[in-house]
Amino acid sequence: MEYAVEMRNIVQKFGEKEVLKGIDLKIHEGEIFGLLGPSGAGKTTLIKILTGQLKQTAGEVQFLGKNAGNGKKGLPDMGMMMDNFGLYERLTCYDNLKLFTRIYGVPGKKADEALRRVGLYGDRKQPVMKLSKGMRSRLLLARAVMNEPRILFLDEPSSGLDPVTAAEIHKLVCEERSRGATIFLTTHNMEEAHKLCSHVALLHEGMIVEYGQPEQVCRRYNHQNKLLIRLYGGEQVELSNNRTSADKVKGYLEQEMVETIHSTEPSLETVFMELTGRGFE
Numbered sequence: 001m002e003y004a005v006e007m008r009n010i011v012q013k014f015g016e017k018e019v020l021k022g023i024d025l026k027i028h029e030g031e032i033f034g035l036l037g038p039s040g041a042g043k044t045t046l047i048k049i050l051t052g053q054l055k056q057t058a059g060e061v062q063f064l065g066k067n068a069g070n071g072k073k074g075l076p077d078m079g080m081m082m083d084n085f086g087l088y089e090r091l092t093c094y095d096n097l098k099l100f101t102r103i104y105g106v107p108g109k110k111a112d113e114a115l116r117r118v119g120l121y122g123d124r125k126q127p128v129m130k131l132s133k134g135m136r137s138r139l140l141l142a143r144a145v146m147n148e149p150r151i152l153f154l155d156e157p158s159s160g161l162d163p164v165t166a167a168e169i170h171k172l173v174c175e176e177r178s179r180g181a182t183i184f185l186t187t188h189n190m191e192e193a194h195k196l197c198s199h200v201a202l203l204h205e206g207m208i209v210e211y212g213q214p215e216q217v218c219r220r221y222n223h224q225n226k227l228l229i230r231l232y233g234g235e236q237v238e239l240s241n242n243r244t245s246a247d248k249v250k251g252y253l254e255q256e257m258v259e260t261i262h263s264t265e266p267s268l269e270t271v272f273m274e275l276t277g278r279g280f281e
């Protein structure tokens with residue numbers, strides 16, 4: 001099986017401080033992968049290493065089965081959306097993208113196509129400094145996808161956005177996956193991760209402390225393993241999820257008393273609070 005990205009024992013030190021302590025991760029081709037973790041965990045640092053903006057202290061990265069060289073050598077076509085990868089404030093939306101069509105070596109008309117896709121075509125003549133936060137995010141995403149990259153890195157793509165704009169970004173991310181791109185994103189938003197990602201990893205204190213499909217991870221932490229039943233009339237019943245509850249559950253069902261029935265596996269948010277001992281921003 002070939003992976004889009006394969007990391008082996010990635011270590012990053014800044015002076016004495018070891019920010020990444022040996023990261024091993026495999027990202028499947030064509031998936032949306034979510035790297036989760038509290039702020040300061042090292043998520044942006046890992047994206048910088050993968051996109052060739054930072055040379056790791058130790059360890060190696062392979063893209064599509066091939067070793068990445070130093071810096072940008074050997075990197076596949078990639079797109080990225082991150083805060084520090086800025087926009088020119090005085091230039092219009094169109095001019096910002098147009099500049100990058102030259103850098104990417106793609107036809108100029110891709111700028112207009114990308115603006116249409118993110119719903120900014122009507123604002124193409126606006127200078128970036130006049131854009132709202134949501135419009136900026138959409139412009140950054142337009143730039144990231146303009147060259148149809150095989151791998152897309154999105155560093156907190158929807159942080160600070162209203163739910164409608166966040167949903168638009170999610171839709172575009174899913175379109176990119178449908179096109180065949182592999183997406184590597186970081187997020188604080190556990191609902192977003194659960195909804196979008198086929199696999200998530202939790203980075204905590206420089207190490208990956210959990211990895212899996214969101215549903216699978218949640219099931220692993222179902223310590224309570226109970227059934228929560230709400231009966232018509234409002235009574236809540238908590239039963240162990242084993243054969244000792246069978247007669248009771250059968251009875252409720254036979255008498256058509258069950259309004260809702262749930263198992264107690266936690267949400268991703270609860271799992272990650274348990275693992276990190278704190279919440280996300």
Ligand SMILES: Nc1ncnc2c1ncn2[C@@H]1O[C@H](COP(=O)(O)OP(=O)(O)O)[C@@H](O)[C@H]1O
Nearest residue numbers: 014015019037038039040041042043044045046
């Ligand atoms: N260039 C740098 N020099 C020194 N320390 C850095 C540098 N970049 C990041 N760090 C430190 O590394 C840690 C992880 O940062 P970062 O990767 O930005 O975390 P995250 O994106 O998960 O919030 C932080 O403690 C941060 O201060």
Ligand SMILES: [Mg+2]
Nearest residue numbers: 043044045155
């Ligand atoms: Mg960050």
